[in-house]
Amino acid sequence: MSRSVERGRRGAPVKLSDVAKRVGVSPITISRALRNPEIVSADLREVILRTVEEMGYIPNLAARALAGRHNGIVGVITPALQQYGFAGLMIGIEDCFRDTEFTVQYASTLHHAEGEAGLLKSFLTQKPAGVIIAGAESYRDLLPLIESATCPIAHITDLSQEPQKLVVGLDHYAAGAEPTRFLLSRGYKRIGFVGRGGDVRSRRRLEGYEAAMRQAGLFQEDLVIGGDAPNRIGLGRELFSRLLQSVPDVDAVFAQSDELAFGVLIECKARGIRVPEDFGICGFNDLEFSTFTEPTLTTVHIPRYEIGYRVADLLLHAVRDETRGKDRVDCGFSIVPRGSTR
Structure with a gap:
């Protein structure tokens, strides 16, 4: 040197x-x-x-923002930076911006809806190139900020939520109803719903589950069990144990995450419950480990990478004032049958 x-x-x-x-x-x-x-x-x-690189020069982003339209940063606000499922979204976002002039910064609300508006305000005061809101709980306080923002704002949402432009997501109501119908089609009847319904996407899946069970004439409130802790394997074991106490003849569960589903599977093995012969398990998210459990986990595949890439691409076109196709993109979902269901 x-x-x-x-x-x-x-x-x-x-x-x-x-x-x-x-x-x-x-x-x-x-x-x-x-x-x-x-x-x-x-x-x-x-x-x-x-x-x-040799001289160690660090661009002054504040000066850049004063001199131009923006500071070259894309802000991403999410409630789930610490969760496994967000990794796929993040990789998609990063890949889209990798060879551009933009830098991505993340902020997490940790599922506290009241912090969403504060984080958005914080990003907007820095004159970002754009912002991605990845999974807002409520748009009540966000919409006024979005409408007055001088930069494009893109969204990953349940498609029932308010934003109409620069939106990528899926219908979580259908993502709760279809897996439940799948379990019914495999001959399971007493199907429990395991996991908290704390955010809007979880609540929509719960609504879809309940609708499918009511349509089959099989809904029972005791079949729904949640918890306040984050979706983890240990919580899956705990919730399933509580479900068995209240509904001993439960014969399947639709879990809000693969982590919870894995916990249910472990508890089944500990109790000598045969999976999938006597009991069926369906998870959600199709995380990598779901193909390595014994038996492998039936789950709902969410195209997280595609969602991340598509929302970043929508924002990138908007920042560059380039024409684009659809303003609202439904990336959908699919059920992946594996060894934990008949």
């Missing part, structure tokens, strides 16, 4: 003019190249990027 680079990294911050002087171009050329790399030649772009 040269002494000049070392001083730049350890002493006074490296300025845009320092990089420009080293490369031999104007500061505005450096700024444009960092903001829109495609506007300079490939050779010059390579020199600029290498020099930026």
Whole structure:
């Protein structure tokens, strides 16, 4: 490492003019190249990027926001950054923005709906290129902010929710009804619903489950059991144990997540309940481990990567003022029959 680079990294911050002087171009050329790399030649772009890396230059996003329309950041607000299921969405979002001029930043509400508006306000004050709201609980406080925002805002939602533009999601009511009908078609009758209904998507799936069971003349309130803790394997065991106490003849469950379903499967093995002969289990999300349990887990596949990529792509087109196709995209779901159902 040269002494000049070392001083730049350890002493006074490296300025845009320092990089420009080293490369031999104007500061505005450096700024444009960092903001829109495609506007300079490939050779010059390579020199600029290498020099930026060598000198340890960090762009001033606040200055960029003052000088232009936005600071080059896309904010993502989600209630579930800590959950396995969000990883697929995140990879899709990241892949879409990977070779662009935009940087992605995440913020999590941890399922506290009252924090959604505050996080959106925080992002908007920084002049972002755009924002993705991935799974808002309520749009009551968000809609006024969205309507007054100067940047595009895209959404991952249950398709019954309010946003009409830049929306990607699925019908969670159908994603609760169809798996229940699937279990009924396999000969199970006393089908429990395991998992909390704390967010709007979970509640919609519960409504779909209840409708399918009522249509079959088999609904019973005792068959629904939830918990306040996050969806984890241990909670699945606990909830299933409580369900057996209240409904001993339950013969299947539709679980709100694969983690809960795995917990039910473990408790079945501990109690000597045969799966799938005497008891059926259907999970939700189709996480990777569901193909490695014994027996493997029947589950509901959600195209999380596609949802993440599609919502990012909608936002990217909107930020660039480019024409796009549909403003609302239904990515759907599918039932994946495996070893835990007959």
